[in-house]
Amino acid sequence: MANRRLAPASEQPQTFAFSPENAAWAKTQIAKYPEGRQASAVISLLWKAQEQNGGWLPRAAIEAVAAELGMPNIRVLEVATFYTMFALEPVGRFWIQVCGTVPCDSCGARGLKEMLHDRLGAPGHVSADGNFSWLEVECLGACCNAPMVQINQDYFEDLTPESLGQLMDDLAAGRPVKVGSQTGRVSSEPQGAVNTLTDPSLFDGSRVGAWRKRFEEAGKAEEPAAGATLNTGEAAASAQQAATNPKPARPDAGRAVERTASDAPAQRAANGETPVKPADRADAAERGRSTAKAGAARQGDADVLDSPAKRVAEGEPAAGDQGNQDVPARDAVPQQPEASGASDAEVAAEAEEARVTGALAALPENATPEQKADVVGKRPMALDAARAGKPDDLTRIEGIDSGNSQRLNGLGIYHFDQIAAWSRDEITWVGTYLAFPGRIDREDWVGQAKALAAPAQ
Numbered sequence: 088m089a090n091r092r093l094a095p096a097s098e099q100p101q102t103f104a105f106s107p108e109n110a111a112w113a114k115t116q117i118a119k120y121p122e123g124r125q126a127s128a129v130i131s132l133l134w135k136a137q138e139q140n141g142g143w144l145p146r147a148a149i150e151a152v153a154a155e156l157g158m159p160n161i162r163v164l165e166v167a168t169f170y171t172m173f174a175l176e177p178v179g180r181f182w183i184q185v186c187g188t189v190p191c192d193s194c195g196a197r198g199l200k201e202m203l204h205d206r207l208g209a210p211g212h213v214s215a216d217g218n219f220s221w222l223e224v225e226c227l228g229a230c231c232n233a234p235m236v237q238i239n240q241d242y243f244e245d246l247t248p249e250s251l252g253q254l255m256d257d258l259a260a261g262r263p264v265k266v267g268s269q270t271g272r273v274s275s276e277p278q279g280a281v282n283t284l285t286d287p288s289l290f291d292g293s294r295v296g297a298w299r300k301r302f303e304e305a306g307k308a309e310e311p312a313a314g315a316t317l318n319t320g321e322a323a324a325s326a327q328q329a330a331t332n333p334k335p336a337r338p339d340a341g342r343a344v345e346r347t348a349s350d351a352p353a354q355r356a357a358n359g360e361t362p363v364k365p366a367d368r369a370d371a372a373e374r375g376r377s378t379a380k381a382g383a384a385r386q387g388d389a390d391v392l393d394s395p396a397k398r399v400a401e402g403e404p405a406a407g408d409q410g411n412q413d414v415p416a417r418d419a420v421p422q423q424p425e426a427s428g429a430s431d432a433e434v435a436a437e438a439e440e441a442r443v444t445g446a447l448a449a450l451p452e453n454a455t456p457e458q459k460a461d462v463v464g465k466r467p468m469a470l471d472a473a474r475a476g477k478p479d480d481l482t483r484i485e486g487i488d489s490g491n492s493q494r495l496n497g498l499g500i501y502h503f504d505q506i507a508a509w510s511r512d513e514i515t516w517v518g519t520y521l522a523f524p525g526r527i528d529r530e531d532w533v534g535q536a537k538a539l540a541a542p543a544q
């Protein structure tokens with residue numbers, strides 16, 4: 088493990104300030120992030136500070152970055168001490184980071200470390216000629232070509248103690264060196280000969296339809312009926328197509344293929360599709376896992392659950408037993424799931440969620456909670472103050488903690504009867520404002536508030 092302490096005070100400069108050029112660069116980095124998120128530029132600025140300071144980060148630079156970003160010093164120190172890309176002590180002209188993680192260790196990293204120890208001394212010390220210092224670090228992501236080291240900005244891979252020593256001699260003498268694999272491997276190709284995935288039929292398309300042909304032949308042997316002719320014809324067609332129009336078995340292999348990464352309800356709605364995939368809806372209905380049903384279950388509606396205990400109580404086999412008994416015959420026609428299975432309420436909730444998601448997606452990233460709430464719902468009626476100066480204890484509603492209670496008070500909501508009277512649009516407004524999409528319904532704040540607001544019997 089790397090020692091992640093700051094350099095001794097005797098080596099620390101008293102001050103640090105970005106050069107005018109670097110200060111201007113820092114401003115461009117900070118401007119990349121939305122207001123209030125300037126801390127996201129911390130790694131960029133630390134990296135630039137390290138570069139300006141000759142390859143290592145003094146305490147003064149860490150504090151200067153903290154001041155620039157309006158962050159507590161400790162937060163920036165945490166980042167600087169976590170990532171080994173930041174050197175916390177002076178480094179040599181060539182800073183060697185040796186990967187000591189398992190793949191590199193298994194392939195000889197210990198030999199590299201021993202060589203460096205013998206030649207340069209303990210990690211963290213600069214050699215007498217000022218040329219080298221070294222440090223053991225965790226995986227640098229070049230495991231395929233282990234063992235490896237990073238020297239300044241470059242990776243050197245497939246090393247032995249001897250080749251690393253030669254590399255250091257060349258660097259010290261100013262001779263050109265070869266970056267990357269020192270044994271001639273290109274990228275992450277196998278060491279030696281290719282000895283896996285060598286069957287050409289994996290890639291020439293001849294295997295397409297092979298499984299179907301096998302099953303059809305097995306079926307034909309068991310049941311030489313009329314249908315066999317049709318099946319044989321399909322298999323023959325598949326084989327014919329494979330022969331005349333071979334396709335790569337892995338059409339995407341080695342190519343960057345851009346696909347839509349998201350299949351969110353809002354996107355499906357925008358494409359004119361049902362917001363929730365019918366298969367998901369049927370699955371949710373079947374398992375009793377939808378949020379609407381989960382909420383109902385919490386209110387004591389046991390009918391939505393299909394637990395083994397409930398099935399036994401009703402004289403039906405428990406799910407586990409049923410699973411054993413209901414295994415269909417291999418040749419049985421699989422039953423199709425019933426259409427949808429989702430209730431109207433679930434469908435409406437999903438459509439509403441898609442509407443809200445779509446409306447919020449159209450807002451700028453820095454929209455305030457109030458702006459977001461205003462585009463999707465209606466602000467509930469507010470009171471200037473609690474009636475008679477006595478607000479209800481809103482935390483009695485399950486799901487409202489003291490923080491949310493204060494936020495609701497800040498909106499002019501003080502009493503159970505106010506919450507009990509919320510309309511659909513008002514629930515959406517509050518849920519969006521509090522960043523609790525769907526939670527007010529799931530926890531049934533309105534129902535709870537009605538019960539609490541009702542006069543005692």
Ligand code: FES
Pocket residue numbers: 186187188189190191192225226227228229230231233235
């Ligand atoms: S284990 Fe050494 S680079 Fe990943």
